Amino acid sequence: MRKRLMCVLAASLVLAGAGxxxxxxxxxxxxTVPVVAPDSPNLAGLGQLGxxxxxxxxxxxxxxxxxxxxxxxxxxxxxxxxxxxxxxxxTDANSDGRADLRLFFDKQAMRDAGVxxxxxxxxxxxxxxxxxxxxxxxxKVTPNVVLEIKFQENLGVRANNLSAVQGLLRRHDAVxxxxxxPEQTLAAISGxxxxxxPDMASWYHLTLPAKANVDKVLADLTAxxxxxxxxxxxxxxxPPATPDFTSMQGYFRPAAQGIDADFSRRDSRARxxxxxxxxxxxxxxPFHEDIGLTWASDLGxxxxxxxxxxxxxxxxxxxxxxxxxxxxxxxxxxxxxxxMFGISPIQRLSSGGTSYRPAASLTFLSTILTRGDTVxxxxxxxxxxxxxxxxxxxxxxxxxxxxRVLTNLGVVVVETGANGGENLDAAIFQGRFNRSVRDSGxxxxxxxxxxxxxxxxxxxxYGSRVDVQGWGQNITTTGSNxxxxxxxxxxxxxxxxxxxxxxxxxxxxxxTSAVVAIQSYLRATGRSPMTASQMSxxxxxxxxxxxxxxxxxxxxxxxxxxxxxAVA
Ligand SMILES: [Ca+2]
Ligand SMILES: [Ca+2]
Numbered sequence: 001m002r003k004r005l006m007c008v009l010a011a012s013l014v015l016a017g018a019g020x021x022x023x024x025x026x027x028x029x030x031x032t033v034p035v036v037a038p039d040s041p042n043l044a045g046l047g048q049l050g051x052x053x054x055x056x057x058x059x060x061x062x063x064x065x066x067x068x069x070x071x072x073x074x075x076x077x078x079x080x081x082x083x084x085x086x087x088x089x090x091t092d093a094n095s096d097g098r099a100d101l102r103l104f105f106d107k108q109a110m111r112d113a114g115v116x117x118x119x120x121x122x123x124x125x126x127x128x129x130x131x132x133x134x135x136x137x138x139x140k141v142t143p144n145v146v147l148e149i150k151f152q153e154n155l156g157v158r159a160n161n162l163s164a165v166q167g168l169l170r171r172h173d174a175v176x177x178x179x180x181x182p183e184q185t186l187a188a189i190s191g192x193x194x195x196x197x198p199d200m201a202s203w204y205h206l207t208l209p210a211k212a213n214v215d216k217v218l219a220d221l222t223a224x225x226x227x228x229x230x231x232x233x234x235x236x237x238x239p240p241a242t243p244d245f246t247s248m249q250g251y252f253r254p255a256a257q258g259i260d261a262d263f264s265r266r267d268s269r270a271r272x273x274x275x276x277x278x279x280x281x282x283x284x285x286p287f288h289e290d291i292g293l294t295w296a297s298d299l300g301x302x303x304x305x306x307x308x309x310x311x312x313x314x315x316x317x318x319x320x321x322x323x324x325x326x327x328x329x330x331x332x333x334x335x336x337x338x339x340m341f342g343i344s345p346i347q348r349l350s351s352g353g354t355s356y357r358p359a360a361s362l363t364f365l366s367t368i369l370t371r372g373d374t375v376x377x378x379x380x381x382x383x384x385x386x387x388x389x390x391x392x393x394x395x396x397x398x399x400x401x402x403x404r405v406l407t408n409l410g411v412v413v414v415e416t417g418a419n420g421g422e423n424l425d426a427a428i429f430q431g432r433f434n435r436s437v438r439d440s441g442x443x444x445x446x447x448x449x450x451x452x453x454x455x456x457x458x459x460x461x462y463g464s465r466v467d468v469q470g471w472g473q474n475i476t477t478t479g480s481n482x483x484x485x486x487x488x489x490x491x492x493x494x495x496x497x498x499x500x501x502x503x504x505x506x507x508x509x510x511x512t513s514a515v516v517a518i519q520s521y522l523r524a525t526g527r528s529p530m531t532a533s534q535m536s537x538x539x540x541x542x543x544x545x546x547x548x549x550x551x552x553x554x555x556x557x558x559x560x561x562x563x564x565x566a567v568a
Contacts, residue, residue, distance in 0.1 A: 052102045055100050085328065086103075116143065121140060144210050149227060151202045259513065273524070278369065280378055315378070319333075322376075322516070343364070359396065365406065415445065417554070441532040447470065473506070514560055
């Protein structure tokens with residue numbers, strides 16, 4: 001038995017050394033990155049060409065400053081939306097688990113600068129990483145000219161009958177003529193055709209040699225009796241840019257409305273630089289355009305696999321409240337410079353199966369975290385009343401012990417209070433939420449209304465043990481149900497936002513933001529981080545008091561301006 005335990009400990013130590021991504025030397029110089037350009041860029045027409053910079057083990061392409069990227073040979077910068085925002089999309093283009101950066105360049109600007117012509121054989125980009133490294137990469141291309149063309153319907157031009165246009169195709173050295181629609185679709189619509197409807201079978205894409213003079217060819221085609229329409233084949237426009245939703249994040253406005261992260265974020269010392277936050281969470285999407293992380297954010301690795309039976313949108317919403325990037329679009333987290341990680345409560349067993357063991361995940365965290373770090377518990381558990389009468393996770397004694405281990409290390413644990421509507425002072429809880437009986441050290445968070453005077457929401461746990469509250473409704477953040485942008489279409493997973501995240505799950509990250517902002521400020525001013533108990537006292541003494549029925553206690557809403565002023 002003892003021998004087995006030693007093995008497990010050894011394995012944990014190895015993981016602790018190899019896992020976290022926050023250590024590591026800063027490389028210098030130039031890095032080469034793989035670039036994917038369109039195989040055959042179309043020399044005809046307007047619009048943008050998309051180039052994708054793929055991330056590697058050494059380069060996170062999403063960290064490249066889009067404003068620094070240029071196309072070699074012409075000094076062409078990235079295309080911009082009206083308003084100046086660069087045309088970029090963050091997506092895992094090659095499905096290798098690393099988010100990649102897709103950049104768009106204006107074709108007209110490329111042609112004017114000579115970067116895109118019949119003689120072009122390669123497109124090369126260079127740009128800068130935040131650490132000062134230059135990245136370069138290139139891809140081979142074979143430009144051509146592609147037009148969208150409709151022949152006169154009365155000619156009956158079909159894929160198997162091009163006789164009426166053979167002369168015209170020969171005259172222009174046509175390389176290829178593809179029907180716009182496959183035969184199967186054409187057959188299906190002809191069956192349902194309404195008299196007078198356009199004949200879609202007469203539409204084609206016509207490929208001409210790269211050296212073709214586009215203006216001259218188009219003039220000739222348009223004047224030809226066989227042709228109804230001819231113009232450059234359209235380019236795919238990138239999806240519209242995400243607007244700035246930060247004005248909808250009322251939970252970060254000054255007290256009494258919110259916790260006043262507006263105030264703390266104006267101070268570079270309170271923005272979370274160098275601070276670590278770990279979310280106990282089933283799953284999350286690190287590749288969201290406004291989160292910009294990778295699976296390096298997963299501290300659990302194979303030992304604590306993420307649970308994919310639920311969707312990842314809960315975790316994505318939580319991450320956004322805390323660390324969404326301050327980049328002019330989407331939302332901004334309360335401590336946008338903090339390093340955020342997640343860990344699953346599911347443990348892989350040596351037998352090969354898995355088991356729900358949050359205490360194991362949390363104890364594993366105690367092997368990597370240190371004083372000043374913060375852990376957010378986004379899990380609840382069934383209480384003594386059963387059903388959905390959920391209670392804080394520390395109801396489970398092994399979890400309580402794991403919290404004690406973390407608290408003793410100087411890690412602040414922020415625990416969501418659960419959505420079971422329970423009175424934690426009731427006799428059935430046997431004093432387990434009475435600090436004079438047992439105290440995990442965790443800061444328990446209840447859910448209050450988004451409007452003043454911040455009264456308890458009916459689903460929120462309450463009682464003397466609940467320390468502070470956050471908004472439990474109307475939270476604008478990344479991910480979740482997509483009712484602000486993106487909807488539920490799986491294709492929009494990286495651009496999805498909600499205006500209605502909530503529950504104690506939504507309240508916990510608000511309080512976590514306050515905790516990390518204060519710890520960040522203390523560290524940046526050369527002082528020791530606060531213990532959980534000191535932090536809890538500070539947030540309570542400086543917060544906006546609870547309104548409504550205060551006999552059902554969920555505590556005050558933190559006020560960062562007052563808290564930071566108190567420790568300044
Ligand atoms: Ca990738
Ligand atoms: Ca943002």
